[in-house]
Amino acid sequence: MSEVILRPKGSIDIMVEAEVINPDIFAGKTTSEIGEMIVWQGAKQLPLSGFFDVEGSAKSIAADTKIIIEGDVSRVKHIGHGMKAGEIVIEGSAGMHVGSEMIGGSILVKGNAGSWAGMEMKGGTLHIIGNAGDHVGCAYRGSWRGMNGGKIIIDGNARSQLGGGMNGGEIHVCGNVENFAGIRMNSGLIVVKGDAIRGVGAQMAGGTFVVNGRIKQLSPGFELAGIEKNPKIDEMTLSGEFAKFTGDFVVSRTPKGILFAKGV
Amino acid sequence: MPFTMVIRNGYVFDPLNEIDGEIKDIFIKDGKIVEDLTHNDLRDAKVIDAKGKTVMPGGVDSHSHVAGAKVNGGRMMCPEDRYKWVTKKGEITHSGSGNTVPSVYVQGYDYAKMGYTTVFEAAIPPMEARHTHEEMRATPILDMGGYLVLGNNWFIMRYLKAGDIQKAAAYVAWMMRTHKAYGIKCVNPAGVENWGWGKNVSSLDEPNIHFGITPREVIHGLAEINEMLGMPMSLHLHANNLGHPGCWETTRDSLDVTSDLKVECKMDVEWQKTKIDPQRKQSVYLAHAQFNSFGGTSWGDFESGAKGIVDYVNKTDHVVIDNGAVPFGPATVMTGDGPAIHHLYKLTGNKWSNKDIELECGSGILSFNYLKANPVHSVEWAIGLELLLLVNDPWKTILTTDHPNGGPFNKYPQLITWIMSKKARDATFAECHKWAQDRSSLGGNDREMTLYEIAVLTRANPARTVGIAHRKGHLGTGADGDVTIYDFDPTKLEVNDYTNITRGFQNAAYTIKDGGIVAQNGQVMSVPKGKTFFTQAHTDDSLEKEMLKDVKEWFKYYTLGFAQYPVPDKYILNPAPVQVNKPLEAVVGG
Numbered sequence: 001m002s003e004v005i006l007r008p009k010g011s012i013d014i015m016v017e018a019e020v021i022n023p024d025i026f027a028g029k030t031t032s033e034i035g036e037m038i039v040w041q042g043a044k045q046l047p048l049s050g051f052f053d054v055e056g057s058a059k060s061i062a063a064d065t066k067i068i069i070e071g072d073v074s075r076v077k078h079i080g081h082g083m084k085a086g087e088i089v090i091e092g093s094a095g096m097h098v099g100s101e102m103i104g105g106s107i108l109v110k111g112n113a114g115s116w117a118g119m120e121m122k123g124g125t126l127h128i129i130g131n132a133g134d135h136v137g138c139a140y141r142g143s144w145r146g147m148n149g150g151k152i153i154i155d156g157n158a159r160s161q162l163g164g165g166m167n168g169g170e171i172h173v174c175g176n177v178e179n180f181a182g183i184r185m186n187s188g189l190i191v192v193k194g195d196a197i198r199g200v201g202a203q204m205a206g207g208t209f210v211v212n213g214r215i216k217q218l219s220p221g222f223e224l225a226g227i228e229k230n231p232k233i234d235e236m237t238l239s240g241e242f243a244k245f246t247g248d249f250v251v252s253r254t255p256k257g258i259l260f261a262k263g264v
Numbered sequence: 265m266p267f268t269m270v271i272r273n274g275y276v277f278d279p280l281n282e283i284d285g286e287i288k289d290i291f292i293k294d295g296k297i298v299e300d301l302t303h304n305d306l307r308d309a310k311v312i313d314a315k316g317k318t319v320m321p322g323g324v325d326s327h328s329h330v331a332g333a334k335v336n337g338g339r340m341m342c343p344e345d346r347y348k349w350v351t352k353k354g355e356i357t358h359s360g361s362g363n364t365v366p367s368v369y370v371q372g373y374d375y376a377k378m379g380y381t382t383v384f385e386a387a388i389p390p391m392e393a394r395h396t397h398e399e400m401r402a403t404p405i406l407d408m409g410g411y412l413v414l415g416n417n418w419f420i421m422r423y424l425k426a427g428d429i430q431k432a433a434a435y436v437a438w439m440m441r442t443h444k445a446y447g448i449k450c451v452n453p454a455g456v457e458n459w460g461w462g463k464n465v466s467s468l469d470e471p472n473i474h475f476g477i478t479p480r481e482v483i484h485g486l487a488e489i490n491e492m493l494g495m496p497m498s499l500h501l502h503a504n505n506l507g508h509p510g511c512w513e514t515t516r517d518s519l520d521v522t523s524d525l526k527v528e529c530k531m532d533v534e535w536q537k538t539k540i541d542p543q544r545k546q547s548v549y550l551a552h553a554q555f556n557s558f559g560g561t562s563w564g565d566f567e568s569g570a571k572g573i574v575d576y577v578n579k580t581d582h583v584v585i586d587n588g589a590v591p592f593g594p595a596t597v598m599t600g601d602g603p604a605i606h607h608l609y610k611l612t613g614n615k616w617s618n619k620d621i622e623l624e625c626g627s628g629i630l631s632f633n634y635l636k637a638n639p640v641h642s643v644e645w646a647i648g649l650e651l652l653l654l655v656n657d658p659w660k661t662i663l664t665t666d667h668p669n670g671g672p673f674n675k676y677p678q679l680i681t682w683i684m685s686k687k688a689r690d691a692t693f694a695e696c697h698k699w700a701q702d703r704s705s706l707g708g709n710d711r712e713m714t715l716y717e718i719a720v721l722t723r724a725n726p727a728r729t730v731g732i733a734h735r736k737g738h739l740g741t742g743a744d745g746d747v748t749i750y751d752f753d754p755t756k757l758e759v760n761d762y763t764n765i766t767r768g769f770q771n772a773a774y775t776i777k778d779g780g781i782v783a784q785n786g787q788v789m790s791v792p793k794g795k796t797f798f799t800q801a802h803t804d805d806s807l808e809k810e811m812l813k814d815v816k817e818w819f820k821y822y823t824l825g826f827a828q829y830p831v832p833d834k835y836i837l838n839p840a841p842v843q844v845n846k847p848l849e850a851v852v853g854g
């Protein structure tokens with residue numbers, strides 16, 4: 001594994017679009033070639049080295065390439081967009097769209113992540129140690145074909161519309177979520193250790209949603225299927241007593257969505 | 265800007281002049297095709313070497329949805345159709361976005377890259393005519409025109425029910441001039457009016473609510489008016505019951521409605537001498553036949569109903585159809601048939617919208633994806649191709665996707681490939697649901713169309729059908745200097761190697777419009793402003809005055825004022841009006 005270190009040069013005003021920060025694209029490039037790669041800032045096209053000091057070089061293949069960003073990049077968008085292999089570690093916070101459409105490899109964000117993290121993700125692992133914004137693992141505007149593979153782990157909280165239109169994969173949130181998590185979900189698994197406000201699983205037709213805490217306001221289209229103690233989902237066993245619901249009857253007469261919650 | 269040009273040594277396919285792959289030079293002077301050029305002209309002429317290449321007239325699309333309120337509605341409703349299809353600004357080109365419903369600039373560029381120079385918008389709701397003209401004006405390169413939606417218009421229904429076809433004709437003529445429209449479109453006649461009450465009509469002889477008029481009466485009335493006025497094109501018909509299993513029977517019976525009418529064009533234009541008569545033969549032009557050729561009685565026993573339509577088309581001479589094919593993949597369904605969109609929404613649950621256009625018509629939009637794994641979609645794919653391959657005479661068919669209903673126009677090269685290569689069809693059979701094979705006759709069809717037939721289906725016949733063949737769709741003297749050169753040698757064309765066909769038709773080697781190169785190998789080379797074709801139809805003045813009294817009286821039901829209704833002249837950048845039924849030459853009705 002070879003390491004490429006990107007050290008932010010200072011604060012960024014207009015956000016930078018940096019989908020080039022991707023092991024697939026870095027692979028086989030020298031330090032200076034990496035620095036010369038072009039990113040957009042507003043209407044301007046500028047070299048990556050205008051924003052980062054670059055150290056190290058990449059191996060010939062992405063799987064052997066690790067990119068370490070030493071600092072805060074909360075004003076840099078699309079880091080790791082569509083990446084297929086390799087590793088990205090962000091020591092600070094990441095901007096919007098980190099890991100969007102990613103297919104493989106792994107991204108670790110040690111700070112917070114902006115909205116649209118892991119948008120329409122297909123594979124790989126995205127781990128956010130801080131909090132995440134809206135639309136994590138969600139379908140983009142207008143579409144309901146969201147994340148369909150891979151795994152997203154958020155140690156903190158996430159805001160609204162997490163896993164919207166999810167078709168596969170897993171999302172684990174250790175903290176709380178806000179509104180409409182799992183909206184239009186068709187399959188896959190979402191586990192929230194904390195609480196949710198409202199709209200959990202709205203219009204879901206399939207998949208499994210677990211809220212270990214309390215849903216403040218349950219969606220009206222769910223029916224109680226029973227109370228289960230320590231329910232088992234695939235290999236995972238939940239501890240405690242859960243209310244099990246099926247839904248959302250708003251979209252179908254025979255919905256296959258399953259929602260577990262400790263309290264509603 | 266007019267140009268002078270010579271296209272040397274290409275294999276020319278010009279069906280209206282019965283030229284089938286002959287090696288010929290094409291001369292263009294001041295933007296028009298000429299027989300020859302003088303020495304002086306030749307010295308300044310741009311010379312293109314087309315040796316070993318295929319030369320055709322510029323492509324003509326007689327049925328596409330590229331301008332106006334519903335198209336823009338589709339753009340607004342579908343951000344997912346935009347953000348992954350982005351076109352960068354170039355030196356002479358505008359930026360743009362969109363796949364199934366591209367922005368106007370991209371539409372112009374992409375049609376030109378494919379070798380098309382003329383495109384007709386197939387549905388203008390009269391109240392939305394201004395918007396439609398704004399978008400046509402903003403579309404680069406293409407010559408355009410549009411069809412006015414009249415099949416559920418209150419005035420038409422009222423006059424026809426009262427048996428006053430003279431006044432109805434006066435109304436149509438006035439509407440054509442008022443909205444600068446080109447032809448008459450009729451969408452789900454009498455049915456869309458019922459949709460205002462949440463209902464539809466289900467047969468040709470079912471009277472609708474309030475007006476008490478039947479689809480048969482509307483179709484016959486509008487087609488009769490069309491011939492009374494001598495319009496360039498025939499009625500463009502979107503038949504009733506669209507999209508329902510078994511609808512093919514209604515479609516066949518609808519086509520028969522106009523069989524008694526005498527076709528008459530009263531256009532004041534200079535007709536060029538072509539080998540084949542450039543004037544239309546049909547009294548009805550069926551839109552997107554695929555959606556109206558469903559067989560079976562339910563989605564369970566759904567099958568192709570193409571045979572019933574094709575048998576009728578083969579034995580008659582008053583019908584032309586465009587197929588409205590389904591090439592699989594994303595689409596945006598948009599139509600004046602509001603209830604059909606609601607029906608699709610109930611089937612799919614996809615996002616949709618519907619709009620009532622006051623006294624005139626309706627409309628709806630729905631986001632759609634045709635999947636190879638879906639049995640019904642696979643049969644639809646087969647129907648679209650059957651409709652072209654089973655009709656013996658290519659002069660009765662036109663190749664379309666009813667863009668963007670069956671799929672986007674950028675799939676035309678794929679469609680051409682399927683009708684030219686059985687091997688290409690077999691490859692798709694292997695990928696799609698077996699219903700395509702089991703519930704249509706496509707699998708047993710060996711026909712492989714020639715380049716000559718492709719030229720009929722994509723330029724000569726659309727031009728003739730919509731009455732523009734006096735200047736488009738052929739390469740005879742006096743025609744517009746619109747020429748497409750495709751980068752393949754017809755003498756070495758191997759249809760089994762079908763990916764080459766698709767590639768060849770995707771990006772023309774040269775697209776020439778009015779004698780200037782507009783696109784070359786997938787690059788836009790110049791962006792001239794296109795013309796707008798519209799029909800200036802005339803009837804008796806005193807009749808028109810009487811008719812206008814009725815219109816003004818009922819304008820109280822409109823949400824806009826009478827003065828705001830017409831499309832002002834300034835909306836048209838390069839007007840190309842066609843005078844029909846000029847007062848001195850003919851008296852309406854006779």
